[in-house]
Amino acid sequence: MKTKPRTLIALDILALILLGVSSYLALVFAPTEATMGQVQRIFYFHVATAWVGMLGFIAAGISGIIFLVTRNLKWDRVEVASVEISLVFFFITIVLGSIWARPIWNTWWTWDPRLTTATITELIYIAYFMLRQGIEDPDRRARFGAIYTLIGSVSVPITFMSIRLYRTIHPVVIGTQSAEAQGGFNMTSDMRFAFFFALISFTIIFVDLFWNRIRLGALADKVELLKLKVMQ
Amino acid sequence: MAEQSITSKPQSLKSSYWKAISAIVWKDLVAELRSRESISAMLVFSLLVILIFNFALELDIGTRRTVTAGVLWSTFAFAGTLGLNRSMAVEKERDCLDGLLLSPVDRSAIYFGKAISNLTFMLIMEVIVLPIYSVLYNINLFNPGLLLVILLGSIGYTAVGTLLASMAVQTRTRDLMLPILLFPVVLPILIAAVKASSGFLSGANINDIFPWLRLLIAYDVIFIALAFMVFDYVVEE
Amino acid sequence: MIFIETPPDTSGYMIAGYAIAFGVMLIYVLSLIIRYRNLNRDLSMLEEIDKG
Numbered sequence: 001m002k003t004k005p006r007t008l009i010a011l012d013i014l015a016l017i018l019l020g021v022s023s024y025l026a027l028v029f030a031p032t033e034a035t036m037g038q039v040q041r042i043f044y045f046h047v048a049t050a051w052v053g054m055l056g057f058i059a060a061g062i063s064g065i066i067f068l069v070t071r072n073l074k075w076d077r078v079e080v081a082s083v084e085i086s087l088v089f090f091f092i093t094i095v096l097g098s099i100w101a102r103p104i105w106n107t108w109w110t111w112d113p114r115l116t117t118a119t120i121t122e123l124i125y126i127a128y129f130m131l132r133q134g135i136e137d138p139d140r141r142a143r144f145g146a147i148y149t150l151i152g153s154v155s156v157p158i159t160f161m162s163i164r165l166y167r168t169i170h171p172v173v174i175g176t177q178s179a180e181a182q183g184g185f186n187m188t189s190d191m192r193f194a195f196f197f198a199l200i201s202f203t204i205i206f207v208d209l210f211w212n213r214i215r216l217g218a219l220a221d222k223v224e225l226l227k228l229k230v231m232q
Numbered sequence: 233m234a235e236q237s238i239t240s241k242p243q244s245l246k247s248s249y250w251k252a253i254s255a256i257v258w259k260d261l262v263a264e265l266r267s268r269e270s271i272s273a274m275l276v277f278s279l280l281v282i283l284i285f286n287f288a289l290e291l292d293i294g295t296r297r298t299v300t301a302g303v304l305w306s307t308f309a310f311a312g313t314l315g316l317n318r319s320m321a322v323e324k325e326r327d328c329l330d331g332l333l334l335s336p337v338d339r340s341a342i343y344f345g346k347a348i349s350n351l352t353f354m355l356i357m358e359v360i361v362l363p364i365y366s367v368l369y370n371i372n373l374f375n376p377g378l379l380l381v382i383l384l385g386s387i388g389y390t391a392v393g394t395l396l397a398s399m400a401v402q403t404r405t406r407d408l409m410l411p412i413l414l415f416p417v418v419l420p421i422l423i424a425a426v427k428a429s430s431g432f433l434s435g436a437n438i439n440d441i442f443p444w445l446r447l448l449i450a451y452d453v454i455f456i457a458l459a460f461m462v463f464d465y466v467v468e469e
Numbered sequence: 470m471i472f473i474e475t476p477p478d479t480s481g482y483m484i485a486g487y488a489i490a491f492g493v494m495l496i497y498v499l500s501l502i503i504r505y506r507n508l509n510r511d512l513s514m515l516e517e518i519d520k521g
Binding site: 023027036037038039040041042045046049088091092095096099100102103209212213216219220222223226227229230 | 478479480482483485486487489490493494497498501504505508509511512515516518519
């Protein structure tokens with residue numbers, strides 16, 4: 001494998017610094033929220049990791065379509081990378097949300113549209129990896145993976161809408177707030193700064209992880225190819 | 233195939249497309265009529281599921297009102313995977329899929345043929361389960377609205393199910409994969425179908441049920457179109 | 470939630486949340502590094518066999 005490109009190393013370092021700074025902003029710099037107390041600080045990372053999960057989800061759907069059109073295995077690697085990162089970050093989002101909900105909603109879990117949709121998405125991702133694991137032929141594996149991400153990326157928004165037809169208690173901090181939502185709050189300017197800084201930082205962290213994961217996929221494919229060649 | 237339809241006479245191509253679909257449906261129905269494997273398995277299984285629900289949920293008169301729709305749809309969803317798996321596994325076992333693929337028809341005709349026969353099996357199973365459930369629990373399930381919901385829900389379920397089953401049989405784990413792949417993506421169907429069914433059963437206002445019906449129709453249309461577009465990639469060698 | 474003068478002490482939850490968030494991210498990055506290292510080892514081994 002070629003040595004790591006300098007841009008990527010720079011990006012790694014930048015991502016780490018941004019993670020540190022946004023943690024400082026979220027944990028120290030931002031004021032403590034009056035009614036919820038310290039636990040409100042979870043919000044910054046909760047939304048930022050959800051954002052990364054969303055980016056991964058969208059990237060997975062798009063790369064799935066591109067793969068089916070171009071049939072270039074490179075796009076399969078992009079798809080696996082996006083699904084894996086999205087899986088990890090949605091998991092963090094769900095756990096953080098759960099921990100926040102315990103003192104605020106007085107429960108670890110509710111069947112709210114966002115929670116449920118995020119969980120369903122995780123289940124789809126797990127099914128995706130199980131599907132891939134059961135297929136040896138790389139081309140078929142890529143095709144089926146792309147089809148399944150495509151089905152997932154169409155069904156998840158429909159799932160969200162259908163659960164939304166039920167009442168929701170999830171707060172909408174940005175945009176219009178529904179009357180039933182509990183645990184909403186108004187952001188002060190310092191909070192807003194910490195919030196948007198976390199969003200931007202996590203976008204860069206996403207790009208960094210994404211790039212690293214795609215390179216890992218390329219390396220794995222290379223090893224697999226060489227293995228076949230040696231065994232013959 | 234797009235080129236073909238431009239160069240050759242579109243009329244004959246169209247009729248051969250329909251012929252291919254009906255040939256596959258006919259083949260499946262005749263085979264099922266002879267063996268009765270799929271439908272009898274689905275039926276026995278669904279009765280067992282209802283039996284389990286009966287004791288798990290203590291379906292007394294009060295609960296029955298609220299959970300009937302949920303019990304019915306869980307039963308259909310679980311029993312449906314049996315039929316879907318079976319229908320694709322048979323093709324795979326006897327290498328019929330390769331034969332079908334060699335035949336000079338559009339691949340999507342194979343999909344529609346299989347989907348329609350799967351839908352037929354599912355509807356037959358449901359049509360038998362409904363009166364049995366009615367008798368067992370003394371609930372009148374012959375409600376045209378409910379039948380419409382069952383039809384719409386089954387269409388969406390088999391549209392996605394046929395596509396995923398044809399993928400699942402080509403994996404190492406085979407039939408083990410289908411429910412894991414299918415259930416998270418048919419969740420909207422199940423939610424909407426349960427809501428609409430219980431709406432019709434409790435005699436709710438049609439305006440409250442309508443959004444769910446619309447959701448079912450949208451899901452059906454979207455996934456039939458999607459399956460039509462991607463099925464070529466599933467069966468390609 | 471109305472008329473609470475001092476905010477309730479929820480810092481335990483906050484610490485748990487951030488610990489898990491960092492923990493999961495750390496595990497993920499470690500898994501990337503380990504997978505990378507293993508693949509590189511496999512690659513050099515295979516290249517040696519391929520040459521020999």
